[in-house]
Amino acid sequence: MASVTGSSEETDQQVVATPSAPAAKPDIKQTMADLDALLGIEDKPEEEAPQESKPADAGSGKITISPDVLRALAEAEAARAEKMGSAASSGEMQSRITDSIERIVEQAKKMAEEEGKSTENRSLGEEAVRKELNNLYTALASDKKGVDPEDLKKIKEQVFGATTFWVTETRPLAMQTLELGVAVRGNLRGKREAVFKEVCEKVAAMFGDKYVVRLVEDPEASLEDMNMGGGSDGAPPEPRVLFEILPASAAQPQATVGWQRAAAAVLLVLTLGSTLQFGLAANIGLLPKETLQWLANPANLNSDMLPPGLETFDPVPFLSSTGNVFMVTLLPQLLHELAHAAVASSRGIKIAPSFLIPNSQLGTFGSVTQLKSMVRSRTDLFDFSAAALVAGGLASMGLFLAGLAASHGGGTPEPGLLPVPSQLFQGSLLLGGIAKLGLGSEALSHAQVYVSPLLVGGWCGLVTTALNCLPVGNLDGGRTMLSAFGRSSLAVSSLLSYVGLGLGLLGSSLALPFGLYVLICQRTAETYIQDEVSGVSERRRAIAGALIAFAIITLIPMAPEVADVAAVGSPSNFI
Template identity: 30%
Template sequence: MADWILLALVGSTTYLLLQKSVARLSKVPWRILWLVMMIPPLLWVLGRQVFQYEMPPLLMLGLFLASYFTSMTLARRGRLQPPPAGSQAGVENTPAERDPETEEGEEEGAAAAPISISEVSREKLNRCFPWNVFYLQSVEYRPQAIICRGNLRADPTEAYEQVQRNVETTFGKRFLVVLQEGFAGKPFFALVPNPAARRSLTRQKEWPLLALGLLLFTFWTTLTAGAQASGVSPDRLLHLPSLLKGLPYAVGILAILGSHEGIRYWVARRHGIKTSLPYFIPVPFVLGTFGAFIELKEPVPNRKVLFDIAVAGPLAGSLVALTMLLVGLVFSTPGDPPAGPEGQPTPISFHRIDPRLSVLLAILARLVLGDQLQPGQVIDLHPLAFAGWLGLVVVAFNLVPVGQLDGGHIVHAIYGQQMGANVGRVTRWLVLLLALTVQPWLLLWALLLFVITSADEPALNDVAELDEGRELLGLAILSWLVLILLPVPPFLQSWLGLA
């Protein structure tokens, strides 16, 4: 049953992501792409559940590679061509022309009326770009953007702020000003229609009752999940004393998720960015929830703000989860491992976990349990400890530097959009390799990473770099990801007394 649930989760997530992104980028029907991408997991589940056959990892890898490259080839061959330029020829490609993945960041501006050359004349644009700030050399009119190329002659932050003020003075609130780096690292400006101006004046409603309802429902689903994990049978879930056995787990999970999204909400608001309320995602099986999220309703102004929002959630979630794990380990007990392959770490479970599964878990378990933890033993986790450990795993998943995950935002903020996209492409294969070799419980997440675009959306000022303090903090939080997901290597197992 668990395999079918995982297949349904992968299938539905892939379906929604392709429907949202690839459907408007390629002539090839996105449902065809979905079927091609779902062949490997479908064959894997059918082999296990119907034919009682466990596919070798190399065969699974071959099927997956064939499926991935087939779907990417179909998508690229059917790629919709961008409209021809209006007035300038022979200019280098802009980020919107680079790759289907980078196009997924475009907003609903594509539905706006085409930009009129007569309305946005070269004379008006010249007034927006002082020669001592940005020497304007060429202008390319597109139906949904104006690309302004030239030489940047001032600090990126100062130049952006001055050009933005001039554009607002000349054209009002009609355009958003974007400053990006081209292929050769040469910055250019782009004026794109402002979604807020088109929605004039209609204010997007918040749904506090929906947010509260989802929170209460998630509390119920995590409460029942924690109770069942503590040994309560399903027919006893309406018995209050039995149900309350799941309270430590439910409170722990909600505290971790709530702190992660709550601090992101606060940081975004502090920077003046409108966001939705935090929404929890309840599910009536397995862990009781698939997490929580907030939606930014405005573009991020610069890479510093992008970094602050991205790093705030993992820091807050890690602090709460780490505290719960340490407290829960005090009430956890070591025990003999269940029967299984010799020398292989016990997979994640509500009750027993091998500390060798994670470098961080092994270090914390040795610090808290001391000599109680003997070589080769596993830990019977207290529900609070399991909630803390699960919270750290969720934080680590979000810190994977791919696309619009927190880790993708962080790498983008430190190194820029293009380098961040390249790091994301490499990371997806590294996580898959890790899942196929030493961490099989990561396989589902590794497959989902190939559905997530590797390119993050640009900030409005995507050229101004971070300060040194933020860069060091970003590298430190990414190192935290490695400590959580990597298993304990043999030499460290001996040093910690776990083997």
């Protein structure tokens, strides 16, 4: 990092460049060699850590210049310029950068010669170096179409101040997704929410929709920097914050394009197919026994002959039951998506078409719902995510309980009931326990249990909801965790979720495919939150905790001995 510091509290522009850029032109290399010679830096092997230059003066006014950063800055810009189609533009930009660096080196030489002499000359020298660094920043910022330095200067002078946020430092952001923005560090001088609102309103009044302001925790702040306020109520210390000024184009996710709509349509068709296939598989027990025995032989699958037992088989009940399972399995996911859309509409959140994820064991794993606009606060993000989980979960639980009531104990075959293996109920501590109470131990002691299609659809919906409640990545559960407890808590819960899925402790046979799905599609936490510091209400935090608890007790398998204890004294028909 290259910085200039003076006796005042405020620190001027700092410029950060990627150190992994290709080699620069010979004239830049010569300039950097001169800078190395001036600062007494010798060539070092690559494995050695770079050493920062010593201050030119240990007094109240001092200059600290990191030659490695200036070198990397020049090299990176030269490499970028070489990729541009216009040779004239490339040469002009490189010339401007080289000239600025040479003037900085020359001024540093003069300051070194003036050491111990006139304080006034040294102050003029410091101001000259500061001006050159600002010119260098201006050249790069204007070329990258980031935050205009003149606009940033107006924001520092007219938006921030002694009564809102006292600026001490500005520098480009290092985040890949928001790299064109500027981080503004300083000291908060008022109530956080009020200051943030005032800053946003002033920036909008000055520049319209040209820039977006974000409020985030300062990652470099120490415990001593935290606001230990809270008074006698025992409130936890507030984190030190910084503001990010972003061009509107960099602050918004990429707009939905045609291929994304096409992909969403294809995935919808595939999910309908996987759900229909699941419905057929759930009803396969309704086929005649001789047909099932014939289908169990793989050699018969290539035969053109009609399977035995189907000559007099009435397909209407089979197809009707398959359609029922198909519809009730998709219903919770439909309500999930409608809840997303309703909250997004009420909070001004733009979303992309949902990418449904097909799965043969459940019909669907849920969906990937991408944000296409900045979310104003963690509260809005929480409501957007939690509303969908609650809607899908309540609908699934309603189907599950209705299915238990319609199963009539599950001990005898009846029209409209499906035979399912009793081992299914061992896959979930919560759902297996409820089924044990509703159907009774005697029914579950048989190899097969006869249940309503409503129970099958509710079971699948509850397991899908529980999987998406896991506090990991960009799942709805991850978004609720981020909103309720912060990014650090999400990092810990994501690690624990990956461990649980990897060891098969959560989700049983679904753990591996769902874990791969999360790693490929949902591992990155949500970034586009405007106010990432202000938390949510205690009621929302309690809901987040309840969703996580629901996910754990639903996805943990039920041990047989635990199930037996839970069923002691339970009625044969719970509903």
